[in-house]
Amino acid sequence: MASSGHSNGIHIFPKMMYVKTLVALLVLMFLTVAVAQVNLSHIVARWGWDPGVGTVLNNIIAMTIAVVKGLLVIQFFMHVKFGSDLVKLWAMTGFIWVTLMLFILMDYGTRKYEPAPAFDADKGSALYREITRTGENPPPDNYPIVRPR
Amino acid sequence: MSSAHAEVENFPVHVHTQFEDIEQQNESYIVGMWTFMVTEVMFFGALFLVYILYRWNYQPDFYRAHEALDWRLGATNTTLLLLSSFTMVMGVHFAQLRKRKQVVMNLIATCVLATGFLLIKFVLEWPIKFEHHLVPGTSFGIHPEQLNGASPRAAELFFSLYFLMTGLHAIHIIVGIIIIGALALMWQKNKKSVTEDYIPTELVGLYWHFVDLVWIFLFPLFYLIPQ
Amino acid sequence: MSAVPLDQTHQEEELNYLTNGKSIKSWLLTGDHKRIAILYLISTGFFFMIGGIFASLIRLELTSPTGVLLETETYNRIFSAHGIVMIFLFLIPSIPAVLGNFILPIMIGARDLAFPRLNLLSWYVYMAAGILITWALCIGGVDTGWTFYTPLSTTYSHGAISLAILGAFLAGFSSIFTGINFIATIHKMRAPGMTWFRMPLFAWAMYATSVVILLGTPVVAITLALVMVERWTGIGIFSPELGGDPVLFQHMFWFYSHPAVYIMILPAFGVISELVANFTRKRIFGYHFVAFSTLAISGLGFLVWGHHMFVSSQSMYEGIVFSLISFLVAVPSAIKVFNWTATIYKGNVRLQTPFIYAICFLMLFTVGGLTGLFLASMGTDVHLTATYFVVAHFHYVMVGGAITGFLGGLHYWWPKMTGRMYPEGIARVNAILVFIGFTATFVPQFIVGFLGMPRRYHYYYFAPEFQPYHIASSMGASILGIAFFTPVVYFVWSLFKGEKASANPWGAHGLEWETTSPPDSHNFHHVPVVTDEVYDFPGVEYAHPSHGHKKKKKTAEPVSKEHN
Numbered sequence: 001m002a003s004s005g006h007s008n009g010i011h012i013f014p015k016m017m018y019v020k021t022l023v024a025l026l027v028l029m030f031l032t033v034a035v036a037q038v039n040l041s042h043i044v045a046r047w048g049w050d051p052g053v054g055t056v057l058n059n060i061i062a063m064t065i066a067v068v069k070g071l072l073v074i075q076f077f078m079h080v081k082f083g084s085d086l087v088k089l090w091a092m093t094g095f096i097w098v099t100l101m102l103f104i105l106m107d108y109g110t111r112k113y114e115p116a117p118a119f120d121a122d123k124g125s126a127l128y129r130e131i132t133r134t135g136e137n138p139p140p141d142n143y144p145i146v147r148p149r
Numbered sequence: 150m151s152s153a154h155a156e157v158e159n160f161p162v163h164v165h166t167q168f169e170d171i172e173q174q175n176e177s178y179i180v181g182m183w184t185f186m187v188t189e190v191m192f193f194g195a196l197f198l199v200y201i202l203y204r205w206n207y208q209p210d211f212y213r214a215h216e217a218l219d220w221r222l223g224a225t226n227t228t229l230l231l232l233s234s235f236t237m238v239m240g241v242h243f244a245q246l247r248k249r250k251q252v253v254m255n256l257i258a259t260c261v262l263a264t265g266f267l268l269i270k271f272v273l274e275w276p277i278k279f280e281h282h283l284v285p286g287t288s289f290g291i292h293p294e295q296l297n298g299a300s301p302r303a304a305e306l307f308f309s310l311y312f313l314m315t316g317l318h319a320i321h322i323i324v325g326i327i328i329i330g331a332l333a334l335m336w337q338k339n340k341k342s343v344t345e346d347y348i349p350t351e352l353v354g355l356y357w358h359f360v361d362l363v364w365i366f367l368f369p370l371f372y373l374i375p376q
Numbered sequence: 377m378s379a380v381p382l383d384q385t386h387q388e389e390e391l392n393y394l395t396n397g398k399s400i401k402s403w404l405l406t407g408d409h410k411r412i413a414i415l416y417l418i419s420t421g422f423f424f425m426i427g428g429i430f431a432s433l434i435r436l437e438l439t440s441p442t443g444v445l446l447e448t449e450t451y452n453r454i455f456s457a458h459g460i461v462m463i464f465l466f467l468i469p470s471i472p473a474v475l476g477n478f479i480l481p482i483m484i485g486a487r488d489l490a491f492p493r494l495n496l497l498s499w500y501v502y503m504a505a506g507i508l509i510t511w512a513l514c515i516g517g518v519d520t521g522w523t524f525y526t527p528l529s530t531t532y533s534h535g536a537i538s539l540a541i542l543g544a545f546l547a548g549f550s551s552i553f554t555g556i557n558f559i560a561t562i563h564k565m566r567a568p569g570m571t572w573f574r575m576p577l578f579a580w581a582m583y584a585t586s587v588v589i590l591l592g593t594p595v596v597a598i599t600l601a602l603v604m605v606e607r608w609t610g611i612g613i614f615s616p617e618l619g620g621d622p623v624l625f626q627h628m629f630w631f632y633s634h635p636a637v638y639i640m641i642l643p644a645f646g647v648i649s650e651l652v653a654n655f656t657r658k659r660i661f662g663y664h665f666v667a668f669s670t671l672a673i674s675g676l677g678f679l680v681w682g683h684h685m686f687v688s689s690q691s692m693y694e695g696i697v698f699s700l701i702s703f704l705v706a707v708p709s710a711i712k713v714f715n716w717t718a719t720i721y722k723g724n725v726r727l728q729t730p731f732i733y734a735i736c737f738l739m740l741f742t743v744g745g746l747t748g749l750f751l752a753s754m755g756t757d758v759h760l761t762a763t764y765f766v767v768a769h770f771h772y773v774m775v776g777g778a779i780t781g782f783l784g785g786l787h788y789w790w791p792k793m794t795g796r797m798y799p800e801g802i803a804r805v806n807a808i809l810v811f812i813g814f815t816a817t818f819v820p821q822f823i824v825g826f827l828g829m830p831r832r833y834h835y836y837y838f839a840p841e842f843q844p845y846h847i848a849s850s851m852g853a854s855i856l857g858i859a860f861f862t863p864v865v866y867f868v869w870s871l872f873k874g875e876k877a878s879a880n881p882w883g884a885h886g887l888e889w890e891t892t893s894p895p896d897s898h899n900f901h902h903v904p905v906v907t908d909e910v911y912d913f914p915g916v917e918y919a920h921p922s923h924g925h926k927k928k929k930k931t932a933e934p935v936s937k938e939h940n
Contacts, residue, residue, distance in 0.1 A: 012242065012245050012246065013242065015239070015242065018235060018238050018239060018242065019235075021235075022231065022232070022234075022235040025231045025234075026228065026231060029224065029227050029228065029231065029368075030224075032369055032373065033220065033224050033373065036220070036369070036372075036373035036375065039375075039376055040375060041375070041376050054375070054376075055208070055375045055376060058375030058376075059375060062369040062373055062375070063369070065369070066365055066366050066368075066369050069365045070362050070365055070366065073234065073358050073361060073362050073365065074358075074362070077234055077235075077237075077238045077354075077358045077361075078354075078355055078358045078359075083179070084176065086176075086180055086563060087179060087180065087183055090180070090183040090184060090186075090187055091183060093187060093591070094186065094187035094190035094191065094194075095190065097187075097190075097191060097194075097591045097678075098190060098191060098194035098197070098198075100678060100679075101191070101194060101195065101198055101595065101631060102198060102201065103679075104198060104202075104624075104627040104628070104631065105198070105201065105202055105205070106693075106694055106697075107623070107627065107682075107690045107691050107694045108202060108205070108206070108621075110691035110692075110693040110694060111689075111690070111691035111692075166487060166488070166898065167481075167486065167487045167488035167489070167490065167492065167565070168490075168565070169903065173564055173565070176564055177490045177491075177560045177561075177563075177564040177565065178560075180559070180560045180563055180564060181490060181491055181494075181556050181557075181559075181560040184555070184556045184559050184560065184590055185552075185556055187590055187591065188552050188556075188590050188591075188593065188594045189594070191590075191591055191592075191593075191594040191595055192594035192595075192597060192598055193598075194594075194595075195594065195595045195598040195599060195628060196598055198628070199602070199613060199624065199628075202621070202624060203619075203620075207619070285609060285610070285611040285612075286609050286610055286611070287610065302612070302618055302619035303619055305611065305612060305618065305619070306611075306612060306613070306618070306619050306620065309609075309611035309612070309613060310613075313602070313605065
C-alpha cells in the first residue's frame with residue numbers, strides 16, 4: 001500500500017480492470033449456461049462409459065466455472081488481489097472452513113442412508129397418533145408411582 | 150496488472166479517537182468487514198451443505214423437480230446481479246476520486262438492477278410456484294403433473310431448499326438495497342461522513358459483492374442441474 | 377494528549393471511566409469498552425443467578441427416586457432452561473464479554489476496541505436475546521434440552537421453541553460482533569513494540585476464541601433457523617418421513633456446539649496463564665508452546681464434533697476418525713497444564729484469592745479433561761453416554777474450568793476495574809468453599825453415572841440405590857450455591873467500603889497495571905511503547921538459563937505500521 005504525506009494512500013485502480021472483469025464474468029456465465037444445455041450423459045454414453053459419469057462431469061464443470069467466477073469477483077471487485085496478507089488470509093479461511101464442514105458428508109458416504117417410509121401410510125402407528133393428538137398441552141403426567149423396593 | 154497510485158489532493162482525513170492514523174483505521178475497518186463476511190460464508194455454507202447432501206441422495210428427483218425452474222430467468226437474474234456488482238465497484242471507484250455525481254449515479258444504478266432482480270424473482274418466478282402448488286407445506290404436490298415425475302417427498306425437499314436459499318439471499322438483497330440507497334442519499338446530501346472517507350462506500354461494496362458471490366453459486370446449483 | 381502525570385494523589389480529581397459522565401444515557405449509549413464490560417458483568421451475572429435457580433430445582437428434584445415436586449414435562453423444561461440460560465446467556469459471553477472487553481484493549485495498549493459502536497450493539501443484541509429467552513421460559517419453556525434435537529423440536533414438541541431459538545440466534549450474533557471486534561483490535565491496534573510474541577497469553581486466548589466464534593456460530597444460527605422454519609411450515613429438512621435426516625441436525629448442531637465449549641474454556645485458559653505468571657512472578661514456562669497450543673485447540677476443536685454422536689447412527693468409520701482426533705485434541709490442553717505446573721515450580725508463590733482459583737482450575741480442569749478421554753473412546757462411550765458421567769464431565773470442565781477461571785480473573789482484575797479491593801480473607805475462604813462444594817456436587821455424579829443413572833431423568837425408581845449419591849450431590853450443590861452467591865455480596869460491599877486500590881496492587885506485569893485503577897476513559901494518556909518482553913518480572917532469577925527468550929531484546933518497532 002502506498003502512503004506518503006497526508007494522503008490516505010488509496011489505490012485507485014483503472015476502470016478498464018473492472019470492465020474486463022465484468023466481461024469475463026458475463027462470458028463465463030454464458031459458458032456455464034451453454035454447457036448445462038448439453039446433455040453430457042448422452043455424449044458420455046456414446047463413448048461407452050456409464051452415463052452417471054456424464055452427470056458428474058457436468059457438475060464438475062459447472063462448479064469449476066462458478067469457482068472461477070467467484071475468484072474473479074473476490075480478487076478484482078473486492079480488491080483482495082491488492083490487499084494485505086491478512087485480508088487474503090481471511091478470504092481463504094472462510095472457504096476452507098466451509099469445505100471442512102462438508103466433511104459432515106463423510107458420514108453419509110460411509111453408511112446406507114434411507115429415509116423412513118411416509119408416516120401417513122400407517123394409520124395405526126404411534127407416530128401418526130402423536131401427530132394427530134389433540135387435547136391437553138402438555139399431556140397429563142399419569143405415570144404410576146411405583147413404591148421403592 | 151498495474152494499478153495507478155493516484156493520490157487525491159487534499160483528501161480530508163478524519164481519524165476516530167481509538168486509532169492512531171488513517172491507515173490503521175482503514176485497515177481495521179476492512180479487516181472487520183472481512184471477518185464479518187467469513188461468518189456470512191459459514192452461514193450460507195451450512196445451507197449449501199444441506200443442499201449438497203440431499204441432491205447427492207436424490208439426484209434424479211432433483212433433476213426432474215428443477216425443470217419447473219426457468220433457467221432463462223435465472224440467467225437474466227445472474228446478468229443483472231453481475232452488472233450491479235460492476236456498477237457498485239464503479240461507485241467505489243468514484244468515491245475514491247470524490248466525484249459525487251458519478252457515485253450517486255452508480256449507486257442508484259446498483260439499486261435499480263437489484264430491484265430488477267427482485268422483481269423477476271418475486272413477480273415472475275415465485276407466484277407461478279404458488280399457483281402450481283410447488284410451495285412446501287400442506288398443499289404441496291396437489292397437481293402431480295407439475296412434479297415432472299419426481300417423487301413428491303424429494304421434490305418437496307428441493308423446493309424447500311430452493312425457497313430457503315433464494316429467500317435468504319433475497320433478504321440479503323433487500324437489506325443491501327436499503328443500505329445502498331441510504332448511502333446514495335448521504336452522498337447526494339454531501340454528508341461528510343461518506344464524502345470525506347471512502348471506506349463506508351468500500352465496505353458496502355464488499356457486502357454487495359458477497360451477495361453477488363452467493364448467487365454465482367446458487368444459480369448453477371438450482372437452475373442448471375444436469376441429468 | 378496532555379501530559380498529565382499518572383500521580384496517585386491526583387486520582388480523586390481526575391475523571392476515570394466511572395465518573396466521566398454519570399447519567400443513565402451516558403451508560404446506555406457509551407462506546408467505552410470498559411462501561412460495556414460492566415454492563416455485561418451485571419447482565420451475565422443476573423442470568424447466572426437465574427440459571428442457578430434452575431440448577432437448584434434440578435438438584436432438589438433428584439433427591440428422591442420418585443421425584444419430589446416436578447412432573448416429567450416440567451422437569452424437561454427445567455433442565456432445558458438451565459442449559460439454555462447457562463450456555464447461551466452466561467458461559468459463552470462471560471469471560472470474553474466481561475474480562476475481554478475490559479482488559480484486552482488496555483493490555484495491548486490501545487485506547488479502545490476497534491469498533492466501539494459494534495461493541496455496544498453486541499450488548500444490546502445480547503439483552504434482546506436474554507429478554508426473548510426469558511420470555512420463552514416464562515410462557516412455558518422448551519422440553520427438548522438445550523440441544524434441540526430433531527424431530528422432537530421440529531415436529532412433536534409443544535414448547536416455546538421458536539422463541540427460545542430466536543433468543544439463541546441473537547445471542548450467537550452478539551458473540552460474533554464481539555469476535556469481530558477482538559480480531560480487528562488484536563491485529564491492528566497493538567501498541568508500538570508489542571509484537572505477537574510480546575502479547576500476554578490472555579490476548580492470544582481472546583484471539584483464538586474470536587476465531588472459533590466466527591467460524592462456528594453462523595452454522596448453528598442457520599441450523600436453529602431451519603428448525604424454526606420447519607416448525608412453522610412443515611417442510612422436512614430434518615424429518616425422516618419427509619425425506620430428511622434428523623442426524624443431519626445433530627451434525628450441524630454439534631459442528632458449532634463442540635467448538636462452543638472451546639469458546640467457553642479458551643478464555644479461561646488465558647486468564648489462568650495471567651494468574652499463574654503474575655502470582656508466581658515468573659514468566660510462563662514455554663510461552664510459545666502455550667500460545668501455539670491455544671491456536672491448535674481452536675483449529676482441532678472443529679474436527680471432533682462427532683464424539684457427541686457416537687450412538688446416533690452415524691457411521692462407525694466416522695466414529696473411529698472422531699475418536700482418534702478427540703484424543704489428539706486433548707494434547708494441546710495437556711501441554712498447557714504441564715506448562716502452568718512447570719511455571720509454578722520454584723516460583724515466588726503468593727496464595728492470594730486469584731491464585732487459589734487458578735490452583736482449583738488446574739486440579740478440576742485436569743480431572744474434567746481426563747474423564748473426557750473415557751468419553752472420547754467409543755467403546756466406553758457407548759456405556760457412559762447420556763449418563764451422569766457425561767454431566768459430571770462437562771460440569772467439571774465448564775464450571776470447574778471456565779467458571780473458576782472467570783472468578784479468578786474477576787478477583788484479579790477487580791481492583792483495576794473498580795479501584796477497590798475486595799475483602800481478601802472472606803474471598804480466600806470462599807474460593808476453598810467453591811472447591812469443596814464443587815467436588816461434593818460432581819464426584820458423586822461421576823459414580824452414579826457409570827453405575828447407570830441416565831441424564832435428563834427426574835426419577836430413578838428403578839434404582840433407588842442411587843439415592844445416597846444424589847443426596848450427597850445435592851448437599852454439595854447447596855454449598856456451591858452459597859459459595860457462588862457470596863462473591864456477589866462482598867463485591868457489592870467492596871464498591872462502597874472496600875479499600876482503595878493502587879494502580880498495581882498485585883505487583884503484576886502488564887500494560888493494564890500501568891494505568892490508574894480505575895482507568896481513565898481513554899485508558900492511557902499517551903500511547904505506551906513496549907520495550908520489555910512479556911511477563912518480565914524485575915529481579916527474577918531463573919532456575920535454568922534457557923528460560924526466557926533466546927534472542928536478544930529487540931528495539932521497539934512500531935507495530936501499527938506492519939501489514940499484519
